[in-house]
Amino acid sequence: MLLHTAIKSLALRQCSGAATRQRASTMLARGVALRLLDAPRAVVPNNNNAFSTAAAAMEAPAAAPVPKASTEASGGGVKESPFVPTPERKYRFFRNVEITPAGVAVVRFDNPDKKVNTLSFALMREAQSMWETEVHANPAVRSVVFTSAKESGFIAGADIFDISSVEDKSTLVPVIEEALQFFLRMKSKNVPMVAAINGPALGGGLEWALWCDYRICTDSSSTKLGLPEVKLGLLPGFGGTQNLPALVGIQGSMDMMLTGKDIRPAKAKKMGLVDLVVAPQSLESVAISTAEGLANGTVQKSKPKKKSLMNRFIEDTPPGQYMMWDKVKKMVDKNTGGNYPAPYAIVDCVQYGLAHQSGLDKFKHEREEFAKLAATKESEALIGIFDGMNQMKKHSSGAEPIKVKKVAVMGAGLMGAGIAQVSAEKGYEVLLKDRDDVSLGRGITLMNDNWEKKYSRGRMTKYQYNLNTSRVTPLSDQTESWKRHFESADLVIEAVFESLELKRKIIQQVESVTPDHCVFATNTSAIPIADIAAPGDEVKRPENIVGMHYFSPVPSMPLLEIIPHGGTSEEALATAFAVGNKQGKTCVVVKDVPGFYVNRCLGPVLVETSALVKEGVPLEKLDEAMKKFGMPVGPITLIDEVGVDVASKVASFLSNADLGKRMGGGDISLMSKMVEKGWLGKKSKQGFFTYTGKKGKTIGPEVNSYLREFTGGRVSNMSETNIQDRIASRLVNEAAKCLEDGIIDNPVDGDIGLVFGIGFAPFKGGPFRYMDAVGVTSYVDRMNRFADELGDQFEPCQLLKDYAASGKRFH
Numbered sequence: 005m006l007l008h009t010a011i012k013s014l015a016l017r018q019c020s021g022a023a024t025r026q027r028a029s030t031m032l033a034r035g036v037a038l039r040l041l042d043a044p045r046a047v048v049p050n051n052n053n054a055f056s057t058a059a060a061a062m063e064a065p066a067a068a069p070v071p072k073a074s075t076e077a078s079g080g081g082v083k084e085s086p087f088v089p090t091p092e093r094k095y096r097f098f099r100n101v102e103i104t105p106a107g108v109a110v111v112r113f114d115n116p117d118k119k120v121n122t123l124s125f126a127l128m129r130e131a132q133s134m135w136e137t138e139v140h141a142n143p144a145v146r147s148v149v150f151t152s153a154k155e156s157g158f159i160a161g162a163d164i165f166d167i168s169s170v171e172d173k174s175t176l177v178p179v180i181e182e183a184l185q186f187f188l189r190m191k192s193k194n195v196p197m198v199a200a201i202n203g204p205a206l207g208g209g210l211e212w213a214l215w216c217d218y219r220i221c222t223d224s225s226s227t228k229l230g231l232p233e234v235k236l237g238l239l240p241g242f243g244g245t246q247n248l249p250a251l252v253g254i255q256g257s258m259d260m261m262l263t264g265k266d267i268r269p270a271k272a273k274k275m276g277l278v279d280l281v282v283a284p285q286s287l288e289s290v291a292i293s294t295a296e297g298l299a300n301g302t303v304q305k306s307k308p309k310k311k312s313l314m315n316r317f318i319e320d321t322p323p324g325q326y327m328m329w330d331k332v333k334k335m336v337d338k339n340t341g342g343n344y345p346a347p348y349a350i351v352d353c354v355q356y357g358l359a360h361q362s363g364l365d366k367f368k369h370e371r372e373e374f375a376k377l378a379a380t381k382e383s384e385a386l387i388g389i390f391d392g393m394n395q396m397k398k399h400s401s402g403a404e405p406i407k408v409k410k411v412a413v414m415g416a417g418l419m420g421a422g423i424a425q426v427s428a429e430k431g432y433e434v435l436l437k438d439r440d441d442v443s444l445g446r447g448i449t450l451m452n453d454n455w456e457k458k459y460s461r462g463r464m465t466k467y468q469y470n471l472n473t474s475r476v477t478p479l480s481d482q483t484e485s486w487k488r489h490f491e492s493a494d495l496v497i498e499a500v501f502e503s504l505e506l507k508r509k510i511i512q513q514v515e516s517v518t519p520d521h522c523v524f525a526t527n528t529s530a531i532p533i534a535d536i537a538a539p540g541d542e543v544k545r546p547e548n549i550v551g552m553h554y555f556s557p558v559p560s561m562p563l564l565e566i567i568p569h570g571g572t573s574e575e576a577l578a579t580a581f582a583v584g585n586k587q588g589k590t591c592v593v594v595k596d597v598p599g600f601y602v603n604r605c606l607g608p609v610l611v612e613t614s615a616l617v618k619e620g621v622p623l624e625k626l627d628e629a630m631k632k633f634g635m636p637v638g639p640i641t642l643i644d645e646v647g648v649d650v651a652s653k654v655a656s657f658l659s660n661a662d663l664g665k666r667m668g669g670g671d672i673s674l675m676s677k678m679v680e681k682g683w684l685g686k687k688s689k690q691g692f693f694t695y696t697g698k699k700g701k702t703i704g705p706e707v708n709s710y711l712r713e714f715t716g717g718r719v720s721n722m723s724e725t726n727i728q729d730r731i732a733s734r735l736v737n738e739a740a741k742c743l744e745d746g747i748i749d750n751p752v753d754g755d756i757g758l759v760f761g762i763g764f765a766p767f768k769g770g771p772f773r774y775m776d777a778v779g780v781t782s783y784v785d786r787m788n789r790f791a792d793e794l795g796d797q798f799e800p801c802q803l804l805k806d807y808a809a810s811g812k813r814f815h
């Protein structure tokens with residue numbers, strides 16, 4: 005949940021509504037809701053067409069430079085790629101350009117080397133050549149359709165790996181300028197251009213479409229439009245910060261650019277981002293006839309949406325704009341904690357564009373800001389996360405997964421219902437089973453409520469809703485036929501109460517009815533998988549048993565820990581991995597040790613938190629310090645959110661496990677005594693904070709008196725940096741120890757695991773990237789100082805000492 009909040013980023017909600025000036029300011033005050041990683045929307049001229057502004061300013065360059073050869077990024081700048089067009093091998097990316105008899109040039113993107121189309125340096129170069137030869141020089145061409153020959157989508161954006169592989173990021177400025185010249189050159193042909201979009205059109209892909217005169221997208225569930233650059237610490241650099249506000253208004257575009265969120269077809273149409281939504285089968289034919297119509301005047305470009313009085317006030321008047329930008333900036337400050345430079349640069353580019361509406365200066369400013377962002381450590385860290393996620397998708401256990409059609413979920417509580425939901429959404433037939441109809445009904449309601457919400461927010465069609473619900477078969481012990489249903493299950497995932505005895509009993513029940521190939525996954529967070537799978541009367545097929553540790557709430561948490569025990573077969577492991585991936589989770593394979601990886605790292609954090617409280621550090625200060633470090637919430641709020649009882653259990657469980665001195669130095673009775681008092685955290689309205697008051701969470705007199713007793717009246721004035729260093733070093737040391745002990749395979753898994761599992765500051769890229777950035781040597785020095793002062797719980801693990809001694813880096 006925490007991570008979810010962290011990763012969701014700054015979401016700026018649109019102000020809409022009434023017409024008075026006063027009301028406008030109230031709406032601005034409460035309507036702009038910004039969450040963590042994303043950013044806002046731009047003031048645009050009333051003429052609503054930045055393209056025409058750009059087009060007016062754009063004189064066709066005498067002739068676009070015809071490339072010598074494709075280029076690719078490498079080393080310090082952009083280097084030549086080995087591909088040289090010849091008459092036989094004219095194009096790699098545009099093999100399917102076609103001119104219809106009515107003069108519509110149909111340009112189909114198709115990167116032969118990649119699953120998805122990206123705007124690589126090489127593609128841009130070839131696009132110039134293709135445009136000049138096939139389109140610009142051909143007088144028969146009266147309009148153009150840009151589409152994709154790939155089923156995977158339109159264009160996924162600029163090639164992220166091209167960008168990251170350029171060492172000297174300032175060399176990106178002329179490269180982007182060349183791209184801009186290309187777009188202007190296209191406009192100068194002065195024929196209508198239509199973008200026909202099926203599947204994702206993201207980042208530079210959407211920006212290409214924004215240079216067109218008309219956009220059509222399909223209603224496919226895979227179609228999504230967005231400018232997610234902010235999530236990579238970047239900004240839309242192909243004119244997006246200028247062209248999008250002109251098309252959809254300042255507020256709508258800031259929402260898209262600051263949040264990086266996907267816009268689905270219906271919403272895209274409503275907000276004016278696309279002109280038409282069609283079925284996938286008719287996309288190309290409709291696009292071609294639209295292009296013909298635009299050329300011969302039978303189809304008109306869509307008129308800009310009329311702004312409401314309120315939006316005219318907000319976006320087009322100086323006082324409205326003043327209030328809007330003030331609010332936007334405050335929200336960005338609040339939600340980024342000043343840790344993410346990209347949202348600020350996006351705001352700056354949009355404002356710059358408004359002040360320089362004519363001329364190309366605004367695009368120059370945009371690309372210069374883009375290059376600056378690309379050089380930041382924040383962008384490097386966020387791109388590292390993207391790269392890491394991709395690498396983790398490719399984990400191979402060396403065996404083929406079994407083909408899973410039917411997934412049975414045992415236990416219809418919050419976890420079980422969540423697992424059933426994500427399984428059904430991805431097309432699995434799902435059996436959801438609980439003891440009795442009442443418990444089962446609760447689970448089904450949870451799932452259906454989530455789908456209802458998605459449907460009512462336009463994130464799911466009625467058809468998908470019906471499909472999902474029809475995929476789930478509810479079963480209970482009271483359903484006589486449940487055994488017959490389980491006879492065809494390929495994977496059973498249990499999410500029942502944490503009891504070894506119960507889990508083994510369930511295995512026994514299930515093994516007696518499921519086929520031999522059926523994999524059994526246990527969603528335990530604490531019980532060793534080896535204990536659950538120990539051969540005996542209840543367990544006959546231990547090789548089929550594997551741990552799948554989901555995080556709550558399952559539908560929105562992106563991480564899944566997969567835990568083989570010593571006897572898990574490669575096939576069962578591969579199956580858990582394949583299903584987890586298909587459920588949309590980033591899967592990290594971890595060793596079967598107490599706490600696995602994520603909770604194990606959290607253990608020392610909980611202990612250190614108790615130590616700091618004992619020393620008299622005020623609770624709010626603790627939270628504030630760690631939020632400034634970049635965590636989505638501080639440790640005190642974290643404990644309240646997950647439940648004081650749960651945190652207490654984890655801390656005492658790990659204290660009794662094999663972590664030794666690494667769980668020392670604190671006093672975790674801080675939490676167990678609270679549990680005795682019934683202070684269970686947010687769920688009981690009383691934890692460290694009290695949640696009953698109208699003013700949000702507060703610290704009540706009872707808690708203050710409890711803390712006085714716990715601290716012996718001590719009050720500490722510790723600096724924020726000290727608090728951050730103490731908590732962070734316990735966390736990253738444990739992560740490094742996990743690497744040393746082979747609990748995780750590599751630093752990438754370790755980074756993604758903590759970023760996605762507990763919301764470790766995404767802009768720092770995870771614990772290992774963070775240590776690289778600080779320098780392992782200075783980190784070890786810091787820990788040694790703490791160890792001298794506070795005790796050997798701070799002693800750096802051997803791996804860190806070795807890295808420090810050899811000057812090695814994790815990445």
Ligand SMILES: C/C=C/C(=O)SCCNC(=O)CCNC(=O)[C@H](O)C(C)(C)COP(=O)(O)OP(=O)(O)OC[C@H]1O[C@@H](n2cnc3c(N)ncnc32)[C@H](O)[C@@H]1OP(=O)(O)O
Nearest residue numbers: 119120122160161162163164204206207208232241242394
């Ligand atoms: C000035 C402009 C700047 C920009 O445009 S910055 C880039 C902005 N774009 C993005 O951030 C989009 C990133 N990509 C995605 O979100 C997803 O991908 C998609 C939704 C497009 C597709 O998702 P799915 O179907 O699950 O495929 P998959 O496994 O994520 O990706 C398939 C392969 O495509 C590569 N890839 C995707 N987008 C990019 C990209 N923008 N640059 C470089 N590679 C990309 C991946 O790495 C992977 O590669 P492999 O098959 O080797 O694992």
